[in-house]
Amino acid sequence: MGTRQTAPPPAMPAERPPLARKAVPVTSRVHARVGLLGNPSDGFFGKTISLSLENFYAEVTLTPQPRGRGISFKPHAVHDRCQFSSLEDLFDRVESAGYYGGVRLLMAACKRFYQHCQKRGRTLPAADDFVLSYDTTIPRQAGLSGSSAIACAALNCLCSHYGVAAEEIALPERPNLVLSVEQELGITAGLQDRVIQVYGGLVYMDFDRSTMKRDGHGLYTPLPPALLPRLWLIYADNPSDSGRVHSDVKRRWAEGDPEVREKMELVAACAEEGKEALISGDWVRLAQLMDRNFDLRREMFGDAALGELNLRMVATARSVGAAAKFTGSGGAIVALCPLGEQQEELLRDVCVAEGFSIEEIKCAPPTSEQG
Numbered sequence: 001m002g003t004r005q006t007a008p009p010p011a012m013p014a015e016r017p018p019l020a021r022k023a024v025p026v027t028s029r030v031h032a033r034v035g036l037l038g039n040p041s042d043g044f045f046g047k048t049i050s051l052s053l054e055n056f057y058a059e060v061t062l063t064p065q066p067r068g069r070g071i072s073f074k075p076h077a078v079h080d081r082c083q084f085s086s087l088e089d090l091f092d093r094v095e096s097a098g099y100y101g102g103v104r105l106l107m108a109a110c111k112r113f114y115q116h117c118q119k120r121g122r123t124l125p126a127a128d129d130f131v132l133s134y135d136t137t138i139p140r141q142a143g144l145s146g147s148s149a150i151a152c153a154a155l156n157c158l159c160s161h162y163g164v165a166a167e168e169i170a171l172p173e174r175p176n177l178v179l180s181v182e183q184e185l186g187i188t189a190g191l192q193d194r195v196i197q198v199y200g201g202l203v204y205m206d207f208d209r210s211t212m213k214r215d216g217h218g219l220y221t222p223l224p225p226a227l228l229p230r231l232w233l234i235y236a237d238n239p240s241d242s243g244r245v246h247s248d249v250k251r252r253w254a255e256g257d258p259e260v261r262e263k264m265e266l267v268a269a270c271a272e273e274g275k276e277a278l279i280s281g282d283w284v285r286l287a288q289l290m291d292r293n294f295d296l297r298r299e300m301f302g303d304a305a306l307g308e309l310n311l312r313m314v315a316t317a318r319s320v321g322a323a324a325k326f327t328g329s330g331g332a333i334v335a336l337c338p339l340g341e342q343q344e345e346l347l348r349d350v351c352v353a354e355g356f357s358i359e360e361i362k363c364a365p366p367t368s369e370q371g
């Protein structure tokens with residue numbers, strides 16, 4: 001991670017006051033997300049429409065410990081496996097899910113939280129005695145933002161534990177802090193996941209370059225989730241590490257590759273037109289935009305990066321006339337049947353026949369409306 005030389009942040013005052021109130025366990029639940037339109041242009045000053053996916057979530061718990069115990073992280077039995085029955089078992093696990101689980105996200109969240117407070121001269125109470133643990137129902141590395149759900153939930157716990165009120169981190173700025181956690185780990189990531197995981201519900205996002213440069217964040221417009229048609233989530237058990245999928249395109253974009261620049265703008269336009277289609281309830285137009293979004297991604301990334309199984313998922317949905325695109329970087333797709341229930345029946349049949357999981361998408365309410 002390149003770092004810019006800047007003036008050292010003010011050191012935390014040596015004597016930190018004890019936590020004013022009795023420290024109690026804190027749990028934060030953050031939902032997965034579906035990029036409905038415009039992704040991955042969010043990483044390229046584009047536009048997206050994203051929804052908070054109530055079907056899956058990550059949950060982080062901060063459990064205070066007696067003073068002097070310090071900070072520890074509880075590995076997840078499944079996602080942070082350190083026990084294998086054989087070399088073959090280890091090989092299979094690493095091949096499918098990579099070397100890393102979520103503990104590194106918890107650690108990076110702590111580091112970035114501390115840096116954020118230091119940079120703002122925000123003194124934290126002396127409360128550095130806790131265990132951070134997590135669980136997640138989000139299919140692993142399925143392009144449903146499992147990574148940032150864990151990071152976002154960890155930051156929520158830390159803010160609550162140390163008494164950093166929500167208004168101390170302006171809402172539009174909070175996604176940047178979540179994103180910095182994954183950037184800390186070199187994980188390819190754009191802002192859309194974090195914005196929707198902070199706002200919840202359904203949000204139209206404009207990452208216009210001048211706005212981003214001026215304000216450090218984009219323009220985020222919550223939309224009523226009731227605008228959404230019935231949508232389907234289809235996924236396979238094939239983790240795809242986001243880092244692999246984005247690497248080539250980001251470099252080509254940064255080098256000004258005219259084809260990538262033009263296509264990424266066309267992807268962003270899918271979100272802009274999609275917002276009008278949602279508001280007018282034009283599902284045929286919405287379906288066309290979803291298909292166009294995926295086709296543009298495929299032209300930019302190429303089939304090898306997208307992966308045979310992901311391409312087969314999209315082709316299976318389209319075989320019955322449904323619109324289909326990636327929810328994120330690969331591993332799960334979102335489908336829309338503009339012709340209604342009969343088409344949905346056909347979609348379910350072909351997905352089951354191919355061994356894919358399919359379920360109706362439930363959009364979680366805006367965070368402001370959640371208890």
Ligand SMILES: Nc1ncnc2c1ncn2[C@@H]1O[C@H](COP(=O)(O)OP(=O)(O)O)[C@@H](O)[C@H]1O
Pocket residue numbers: 079098100101102103104105136138139140141142143144145146147148187240241242243328329
């Ligand atoms: N289900 C999970 N459990 C533990 N760690 C996860 C999980 N999903 C993602 N991660 C962590 O986030 C990193 C990036 O995952 P990524 O491919 O971005 O997942 P996603 O597409 O769900 O965001 C992984 O290398 C891993 O460290």
Ligand SMILES: O=C(O)[C@H]1O[C@H](OP(=O)(O)O)[C@H](O)[C@@H](O)[C@@H]1O
Pocket residue numbers: 035039040041042043142143144145146147188189190191192193242326327328329330
């Ligand atoms: O490629 C995409 O659509 C998204 O990929 C990443 O999200 P992921 O959860 O890993 O699928 C990235 O973080 C997003 O910004 C992209 O839009």
Ligand SMILES: [Mg+2]
Pocket residue numbers: 145146147148189242
């Ligand atoms: Mg990710």
